[in-house]
Amino acid sequence: MTGPDSARAIxxxxxxxxxxxxxxxxxxxxxxxxxxxxxxxPAASSPGRVDAFxxxxxxxxxxxxxxxxxxxxxxxxxxxxxVNAMDPQPDFVVFGGDLARDGRKDALAxxxxxxxxxxxxxxxxxxxxxxHLDGGAAWRGLFGDEEYAWTHKGVRFVVVNGVRRVxxxxxxxxxxxxxxxxxxxxxxxxxxxxxxxxGRARLAVHLAAVTKETPVVVLSHAPLxxxxxxxxxxxxxxxxxxxxxxxxxxxxxVHAHAHQPLAHRIGTIDFHGMIxxxxxxxxxxxxxxxxxxxIDRPNPFNPADGCGIGWVRIAADGTADATHGLWNREPITVxxxxxxxxxxxxxxxxxxxxxx
Amino acid sequence: xxxxxxxxxxxxxxxxxASQWPTGSGADAETRRAFPSIPKPHDNRxxxxxxxxxxxxxxxxxxxxxxxxxxxxxxxxVLEGARVFHDATAIGSDIGVSCGTCHPDGxxxxxxxxxxxxxxxxxxxxxxxxxxxxxxxSARGAALGADDPRTRALExxxxxxxxxxxxxxxKH
Amino acid sequence: MTLYRGTFGALSVFAASLWFGLPxxxxxxxxxxxxxxTPIDVQERRLDALRIGDGSAVPxxxxxxxxxxxxxxxxxxxxxxxxxxxxxxxDARLSRDASVSCATCHDVARGFGxxxxxxxxxxxxxxRRNAPPTMNLFAVAPAFWDGRSPxxxxxxxxxxxxxxxxxxxxxxxxxxxxxxxxxxPPLFRAxxxxxxxxxxxxxxxxAFQRMLVFLDAPFDRWRAGVADAxxxxxxxxxxxxxxxxxxxxxxxxxASQPVGTDNLFHNTxxxxxxxxxEKLVRKVLLALDYGNxxxxxxxxxxxxxxxxxxxxxxTKRRHDIGAFRTPQVRNVAVTAPYMHDGSMATLWDVVDxxxxxxVDNPFLDGGIEALALSETExxxxxxxxxxxxxxxxxxxxxxxxxxxxxxxRKVRPFRDADAxxxxxxxxxxxxxxxxxxxK
Numbered sequence: 016m017t018g019p020d021s022a023r024a025i026x027x028x029x030x031x032x033x034x035x036x037x038x039x040x041x042x043x044x045x046x047x048x049x050x051x052x053x054x055x056x057p058a059a060s061s062p063g064r065v066d067a068f069x070x071x072x073x074x075x076x077x078x079x080x081x082x083x084x085x086x087x088x089x090x091x092x093x094x095x096x097x098v099n100a101m102d103p104q105p106d107f108v109v110f111g112g113d114l115a116r117d118g119r120k121d122a123l124a125x126x127x128x129x130x131x132x133x134x135x136x137x138x139x140x141x142x143x144x145x146x147h148l149d150g151g152a153a154w155r156g157l158f159g160d161e162e163y164a165w166t167h168k169g170v171r172f173v174v175v176n177g178v179r180r181v182x183x184x185x186x187x188x189x190x191x192x193x194x195x196x197x198x199x200x201x202x203x204x205x206x207x208x209x210x211x212x213x214g215r216a217r218l219a220v221h222l223a224a225v226t227k228e229t230p231v232v233v234l235s236h237a238p239l240x241x242x243x244x245x246x247x248x249x250x251x252x253x254x255x256x257x258x259x260x261x262x263x264x265x266x267x268x269v270h271a272h273a274h275q276p277l278a279h280r281i282g283t284i285d286f287h288g289m290i291x292x293x294x295x296x297x298x299x300x301x302x303x304x305x306x307x308x309x310i311d312r313p314n315p316f317n318p319a320d321g322c323g324i325g326w327v328r329i330a331a332d333g334t335a336d337a338t339h340g341l342w343n344r345e346p347i348t349v350x351x352x353x354x355x356x357x358x359x360x361x362x363x364x365x366x367x368x369x370x371x
Numbered sequence: 372x373x374x375x376x377x378x379x380x381x382x383x384x385x386x387x388x389a390s391q392w393p394t395g396s397g398a399d400a401e402t403r404r405a406f407p408s409i410p411k412p413h414d415n416r417x418x419x420x421x422x423x424x425x426x427x428x429x430x431x432x433x434x435x436x437x438x439x440x441x442x443x444x445x446x447x448x449v450l451e452g453a454r455v456f457h458d459a460t461a462i463g464s465d466i467g468v469s470c471g472t473c474h475p476d477g478x479x480x481x482x483x484x485x486x487x488x489x490x491x492x493x494x495x496x497x498x499x500x501x502x503x504x505x506x507x508x509s510a511r512g513a514a515l516g517a518d519d520p521r522t523r524a525l526e527x528x529x530x531x532x533x534x535x536x537x538x539x540x541x542k543h
Numbered sequence: 544m545t546l547y548r549g550t551f552g553a554l555s556v557f558a559a560s561l562w563f564g565l566p567x568x569x570x571x572x573x574x575x576x577x578x579x580x581t582p583i584d585v586q587e588r589r590l591d592a593l594r595i596g597d598g599s600a601v602p603x604x605x606x607x608x609x610x611x612x613x614x615x616x617x618x619x620x621x622x623x624x625x626x627x628x629x630x631x632x633x634d635a636r637l638s639r640d641a642s643v644s645c646a647t648c649h650d651v652a653r654g655f656g657x658x659x660x661x662x663x664x665x666x667x668x669x670x671r672r673n674a675p676p677t678m679n680l681f682a683v684a685p686a687f688w689d690g691r692s693p694x695x696x697x698x699x700x701x702x703x704x705x706x707x708x709x710x711x712x713x714x715x716x717x718x719x720x721x722x723x724x725x726x727x728p729p730l731f732r733a734x735x736x737x738x739x740x741x742x743x744x745x746x747x748x749x750a751f752q753r754m755l756v757f758l759d760a761p762f763d764r765w766r767a768g769v770a771d772a773x774x775x776x777x778x779x780x781x782x783x784x785x786x787x788x789x790x791x792x793x794x795x796x797x798a799s800q801p802v803g804t805d806n807l808f809h810n811t812x813x814x815x816x817x818x819x820x821e822k823l824v825r826k827v828l829l830a831l832d833y834g835n836x837x838x839x840x841x842x843x844x845x846x847x848x849x850x851x852x853x854x855x856x857x858t859k860r861r862h863d864i865g866a867f868r869t870p871q872v873r874n875v876a877v878t879a880p881y882m883h884d885g886s887m888a889t890l891w892d893v894v895d896x897x898x899x900x901x902v903d904n905p906f907l908d909g910g911i912e913a914l915a916l917s918e919t920e921x922x923x924x925x926x927x928x929x930x931x932x933x934x935x936x937x938x939x940x941x942x943x944x945x946x947x948x949x950x951x952r953k954v955r956p957f958r959d960a961d962a963x964x965x966x967x968x969x970x971x972x973x974x975x976x977x978x979x980x981x982k
Contacts, residue, residue: 084468297478
């Protein structure tokens with residue numbers, strides 16, 4: 016190596032193999048985006064076991080084209096750039112819902128065009144804003160069915176539509192129960208979310224294909240538990256959904272919608288709430304699970320503060336560790352072990368200036 | 372853009388003629404239906420005096436209708452604040468962002484902690500300074516002066532939402 | 544004052560012309576010392592003319608309570624310490640070949656900087672960082688562009704042993720030299736009650752620099768109530784500074800924080816378009832694994848490309864990649880060129896950079912957004928920045944303003960109107976590979 020960079024002791028060629036391996040094994044190769052996370056190369060496949068892998072999560076982009084919100088647009092572009100820079104690449108990228116703020120077709124199409132630039136395969140989850148105007152028709156036109164499943168490296172992935180409104184299946188009048196108008200107003204006047212009878216039936220069918228030992232990851236926009244009705248962080252038929260999942264030994268729900276990290280465990284189900292790209296939300300005034308941990312309050316000078324991308328690492332035993340790759344902050348990892356040991360181990364760092 | 376100019380024009384007119392009062396158009400009833408969780412003002416019925424004990428017209432005696440009017444006027448200001456708070460066009464946002472987008476129910480605004488140093492502004496600020504900053508910077512909307520009727524309504528709404536909170540000025 | 548103004552202006556324009564091809568409006572009147580610096584005796588006379596406090600009282604323009612808070616417990620400012628520090632500051636004997644002193648790169652006659660993109664040390668070696676002015680440092684910590692020194696005291700002794708700055712083999716060698724110079728031991732005893740040692744050397748240098756306070760600007764008079772102290776354009780500029788241009792968040796200007804820095808680190812993308820951050824990150828982690836002493840980090844920062852990672856080299860936290868400390872805004876008129884690498888010649892360039900929202904990169908501070916400032920607004924904002932110049936530097940200010948204005952009418956290399964107006968984000972080309980057909 017020649018040139019100014021090798022002026023003194025810092026000649027990479029002189030770095031011995033042992034220290035090189037130490038650096039590599041510390042997981043520091045590929046620093047961009049999720050690269051800092053220790054990531055083991057997939058082990059040889061063995062029957063009934065999971066090949067460890069990682070997928071990325073982008074969620075809550077809230078794009079709008081009229082008026083054009085360049086901030087939301089830039090945030091999604093940044094998320095895509097970062098996911099594309101992840102090294103090694105994630106096996107796939109989940110978009111966790113709320114691509115468009117008001118569900119307008121042009122905004123959804125614009126989002127689809129940005130997401131087309133993602134190098135890894137993209138799996139779409141529908142959000143409440145995506146369905147706001149037309150109950151999801153435009154969204155389905157672009158991305159297909161709202162509910163589907165597949166098996167990847169020994170893990171069963173099931174996507175559910177967690178943002179049906181209670182009653183919408185039976186009444187045409189409530190097909191669009193959220194009247195056009197300001198979103199993020201007090202949501203108590205709107206019907207609560209539910210997976211619904213149809214959604215639960217499809218979930219059961221999607222799970223019938225695998226054994227109870229197969230690790231299951233459920234992807235949903237809404238949390239699939241009851242947190243705070245006022246902001247519709249609430250799934251009305253949560254108990255019935257949990258009952259379908261209960262027989263499985265190893266279930267992880269990865270959701271979005273809350274625009275902040277959330278962590279919860281109910282029975283055998285781990286819940287990871289992922290962060291948004293568009294903007295963060297404060298802590299709900301009630302119902303936050305005790306395993307959830309506040310982050311330092313975002314500074315509104317930086318509209319990207321409290322936002323970012325996420326990634327989920329599935330270990331060989333099927334447990335999921337979720338990392339919140341907060342922009343301009345240290346990433347925070349919430350391990351499955353933290354949830355399963357009731358928060359006694361792997362505690363995420365404590366916030367000094369939480370929301371209140 | 373036309374809409375924004377229109378709004379600015381309105382705010383100038385209102386600012387000159389009637390900045391102290393919320394407009395009473397019945398819009399408050401609609402807002403009230405939309406935001407059922409906004410706390411009512413403090414119940415002042417205990418200050419109503421018995422008509423026999425104090426002669427009307429003297430100081431210190433207020434009637435039930437007085438108290439009802441106070442509550443109504445105060446609540447209307449708060450409801451107007453709720454309306455402005457949840458309407459991106461009311462603050463002239465270029466990017467369709469309302470206050471409520473990031474602060475559902477006024478959460479995370481901490482009106483009870485003002486005055487305090489705001490790092491975004493680079494000096495000690497009152498709640499109205501932060502309302503103005505957020506409108507201009509976070510929502511890319513109008514500059515909301517201290518006497519702008521929208522500022523006054525927003526301040527009323529945010530304060531109402533923290534009914535019962537302890538004042539801790541300067542808290543971060 | 545006339546002589547002072549003439550000399551200062553000529554020199555700074557001359558130095559700038561070396562690096563940015565600015566037309567030299569006049570030739571230097573003074574002889575030039577080693578490494579192109581103003582001769583020390585000229586600098587010392589200049590400093591006398593600036594009438595800096597001797598350390599016995601709180602400097603003018605500083606809130607006394609804040610001054611107290613900024614005073615280190617083990618290094619309260621006093622006259623003996625300031626006097627020793629001043630002598631050390633100008634003493635080139637503290638470098639290996641007796642050619643470089645603090646004042647070589649922190650030249651009193653060049654705004655306490657050196658008016659070059661990056662500084663020159665012994666044997667004509669040029670580093671990678673722009674010399675920050677040593678003015679108003681009482682309120683600036685941690686020190687260095689990447690904050691690798693927690694205090695001014697710690698910072699002051701690092702260049703002594705940096706191989707491309709003053710090049711002394713060790714701090715022990717510096718102390719040995721000080722003990723050999725008959726003037727020093729009595730001064731050290733008077734200041735700290737001890738024989739010369741390296742920590743007290745840093746303390747004395749810090750004590751002297753803390754007295755270099757320049758906070759007496761038209762802006763301060765205006766805020767004190769003199770309505771016409773600022774022109775209309777400058778006043779509009781201040782409104783932009785606090786408002787649309789979003790400057791005040793990172794560069795607060797209040798009575799308690801008068802120098803205009805949040806003392807934090809931000810990636811604004813200054814070096815993002817020239818460097819591959821990720822390649823550098825891999826390199827720097829390998830390098831730090833090999834050695835991460837203060838001297839190693841110092842070397843990485845100054846002598847290698849890896850310094851472009853900024854704060855990351857110190858913390859190894861990924862969100863610090865490409866982040867550099869917020870410099871003060873006071874007296875920026877006379878401290879060109881700008882940014883950690885001295886890559887911007889004028890304040891118009893700096894405002895252009897922020898107006899377009901910096902340069903997009905995965906570690907960009909999200910608070911750096913396109914500002915949509917018009918040309919008139921840019922001129923107003925720059926006018927305000929010039930109004931932050933201490934009156935004692937009024938001569939150089941006006942020379943610099945003329946030169947910068949002239950240049951800005953010819954070249955604006957950092958202007959990007961589409962990005963500034965938010966019509967296009969830099970991430971678009973990253974994501975679409977420049978092949979996007981637009982919306």
